[in-house]
Amino acid sequence: MAKIKKLGSTPNVMVVISLTIALFLIGMCGLLTLNARKLAELVKQNVELQVYLDDDLTTSKLDSIYKILIKKEFVLLKENSPQINFISKEVAAKQFIEESGEDYRRLLGDNNPLHNLYAVKIKQEYFNDAKLKEIKVALELIPGVHEVAYVENFVDEVNKNISKIYLVLSVFVMLLLLIIIILVNNTIKLSLYSQRFLIRSMQLVGATNGFIRKPFIIKGALQGLTSGLVASSCLILLQQLAVRKVEGLVLLQEMDKMIYLLLGILIIGTLMGILSTFQSVERYLRLSLDELY
Structure with a gap:
């Protein structure tokens, strides 16, 4: 007996993996920025x-x-x-x-x-x-x-290098975020592809667009939150490993800033899951029957 598909049931593993990798990379950039800022602060305080x-x-x-x-x-x-x-x-x-x-x-x-x-x-x-x-x-x-x-020249050199580090990290994060949004959006779009006829069937029996969207949006939010939790856990493990292996790195750790970074990853993951899912569902809601084929 063929298994009946449930509205909102999309492939979960690939979406979570893609989002997790994306959020981990964003978290790494954030962690590098925090460490660079703390290092600059320590250098300045010791002048x-x-x-x-x-x-x-x-x-x-x-x-x-x-x-x-x-x-x-x-x-x-x-x-x-x-x-x-x-x-x-x-x-x-x-x-x-x-x-x-x-x-x-x-x-x-x-x-x-x-x-x-x-x-x-x-x-x-x-x-x-x-x-x-x-x-x-x-x-x-x-x-x-x-x-x-x-030390006269030291002061200006430190300021110049700090500005360069912030600029490079900012550009890298923006490019990375753009690439990640495109990749995650395509992944979610492909995961919804198998449900396009079910979405059409729901429209034909009179279901509103909001009713059709709801299970997908909830699923996307859960996928984003799960990915955020996994990425945050990996980031914490990597940080603790680095602190144990690299002498003096503990001086750069700021727990309050780290907590904000992890919360940011969870929020970004949830929003990416919701927005990408919403955009993909909207696309299939607007397609005609001929276009679905």
């Missing part, structure tokens, strides 16, 4: 202004300079604490020897040529060469400040 001080400053003078610095609006605050560290010239000398591998004492003896300094971290909105130059000039006017230094 320091090195405020070198004059020799033989008294403790009260050092405190006075510190109080001036903490009032500056460009100083980064973390938990309401200004990110300013005092580094004595003895500590600076030790760091120099460890990093460079060269011992200046062989040439200069115990005469330490370095200066005491304040290492000042700055807020992200001041992360460009023009503003940093203004800050440098202003700080060097403070009595007791010998010189202010920072």
Whole structure:
């Protein structure tokens, strides 16, 4: 006995697989964007202004300079604490020897040529060469400040590279989304092909277009939601595997942003399933009997 087809019963596996692959690729682009944004944020937060001080400053003078610095609006605050560290010239000398591998004492003896300094971290909105130059000039006017230094070319290079990364990812996501919409739409259209005569039969017995659409739309929404759940699960597994294998990657993880990304995948999957199904059903609803063949 032949099996009677039910309205809305379309091939499920291929549609879910196609949608899952599409949503996973979109999620990967989103995850890369989040990691790139977090990496840029960490880089910016670790840029320091090195405020070198004059020799033989008294403790009260050092405190006075510190109080001036903490009032500056460009100083980064973390938990309401200004990110300013005092580094004595003895500590600076030790760091120099460890990093460079060269011992200046062989040439200069115990005469330490370095200066005491304040290492000042700055807020992200001041992360460009023009503003940093203004800050440098202003700080060097403070009595007791010998010189202010920072890695000048590094700042602009980071900003340029960040902009390039965002541009490339944005273009890639838009192209990928366009291709995916076309592929998923064709897949759903083919899955509905076997039901075209059943749709026509329902029209002939007086069923309204809304009544005919309903089971297909519900099925499309469920397919999209299922694909979103599978794609989200794969994305989480891939992320956790990467965190375990790549040292330092855990610093780039933001759970709140990740949750929004996963919710976005579920919403996009559901909408793609509904809209593609709606468009395909509409096409068959408008076809004449001759065109169905």
